[in-house]
Amino acid sequence: MLPPTAETFRAALGRFATGVxxxxxxxxxxxxxxLTANSFNSVSLSPPLVLWSLSSGSSALPVFRGRTHYAINVLSAQQRELALRFAARGVDRWAGVAYTEGAAGAPLLEGAIATFECFNRSRYEEGDHVIFVGQxxxxxxxxxxxxxxxxxxRFYTEHPL
Incomplete structure (x- = not known):
């Protein structure tokens, strides 16, 4: 087996189903x-920690590096268009988006199936991404x-087995 090319690595990663x-x-x-991210995962129950990652080239990186808090909004099946909009460049991502303000100011999207309000606990630079750990x-x-x-x-929703 040869080391992966960027294309084969991305294709193999795409076989892992994630939430959005x-x-x-x-x-x-x-x-x-x-921004839309599917690189979200739990880390610890005690204390409650989660992680997500962001490209080192993202224009949003300075904001997430510099703020003490952020929110992770887990999308419902009805929010496919919102996922696409927040992944696009050059659009007004917030036009007409309903949200409430979390305790520390981060927006909590209406219609999300779960929200996590996080303290920006730590960051790790690895490869071409920054990994954020939130408490x-x-x-x-x-x-x-x-x-x-x-x-x-492609987007899907669940179907019980």
Whole structure:
């Protein structure tokens, strides 16, 4: 077996089904910042820790590096278009988006199946990404909604086996 090319590595990673999140924060000047991420995972139950990663080339990186808090919004199946919008460049991501302000100012998206309000505990630079570890200060969930899933470059939702 040969070392992976970028294309084969990305294709192999695409075989792992993930949930879809939008990570949000409020910049120092009050501007809303948000981006789609499927690199979200739990780390620890005690203390409650989660992680996500962001490309080192992202224009949002300075905001997430510099703020003390952010929110992770786990999307419902009805929020596919929102996931696409927050992944796009050159669009007003926040136009018409309903949200409430979390305790530390990060936006909590209406319709999300779960939200995690996080203290920006630590960061690790690895390869071409920065890994953020957040300590969850508040969280909530809605069990009546179905999750938005991503697999092999396409969106799905759950179906019980």
């Amino acid at each position: 999140t939008i990570v949000t924060a409020r910049a120092e000047d009050g501007a809303l910042v948000g 969850v200060e508040r969280c909530q969930h809605r069990s009546e909604l179905r999750p938005l899933l991503y697999h092999g470059g």
